[in-house]
Amino acid sequence: MTEQELHTVRDGISGDPFNEDLNARIYEHFPVETESRQLIDFYRQLQRNHPDDWRHLVNLARAYSATGKDSLAVVQLQKLLRTDSSLLEVWMDLALCYQRLKKTELALRALNSAIDIDPSFEKAHLSRARLLVETEEFEEAAAAVVFSLSSEKLSQPVVDWLEKLDEFLEAKLDPPKSLLESAPS
Numbered sequence: 001m002t003e004q005e006l007h008t009v010r011d012g013i014s015g016d017p018f019n020e021d022l023n024a025r026i027y028e029h030f031p032v033e034t035e036s037r038q039l040i041d042f043y044r045q046l047q048r049n050h051p052d053d054w055r056h057l058v059n060l061a062r063a064y065s066a067t068g069k070d071s072l073a074v075v076q077l078q079k080l081l082r083t084d085s086s087l088l089e090v091w092m093d094l095a096l097c098y099q100r101l102k103k104t105e106l107a108l109r110a111l112n113s114a115i116d117i118d119p120s121f122e123k124a125h126l127s128r129a130r131l132l133v134e135t136e137e138f139e140e141a142a143a144a145v146v147f148s149l150s151s152e153k154l155s156q157p158v159v160d161w162l163e164k165l166d167e168f169l170e171a172k173l174d175p176p177k178s179l180l181e182s183a184p185s
Helices: 003-015 019-028 031-047 054-066 070-083 088-100 104-117 121-136 138-149 156-170 177-180
Strands: none
Touching: 003 019, 003 031, 003 121, 003 138, 031 054, 054 070, 054 138, 070 088, 070 104, 088 104, 088 121, 104 177, 121 138, 121 156, 156 177
């Protein structure tokens, strides 16, 4: 990417921080394996230039996370949640960071916080069920699935997937990996 193209992409992200295509171009331009410092600096500068737009802080946290610095990402996400605890995607990012840090209880708390804020937030219901199964907390997974199924605000594909998962958990069988991977998105 030329310097001019980089400026154009930077301007685009300034106005639309969660633009997937533009962010993907930045990750291509600054490969995590070789240019992690430049990637972080890019997002840190955007966050400094736009301190009132919380999405830039999320992008910085995601850059930290992508470069293996989940602890620094957690700090940024927690800072953001102290000012606005209603940001569902931030709770999800925080849960993912905690998962990678092998802090399952904290990841579950983050997912539960997202569900408490919005009981219809399907992504959190699905992530919680998968995390509990992946960590072999089958009894807790069964309870979480029953809780999720009691919500009347989930779409039919999510309900169907949770019911399939529940069949395995109630029969005290390990759910197949293929089922976990087939969760609706």
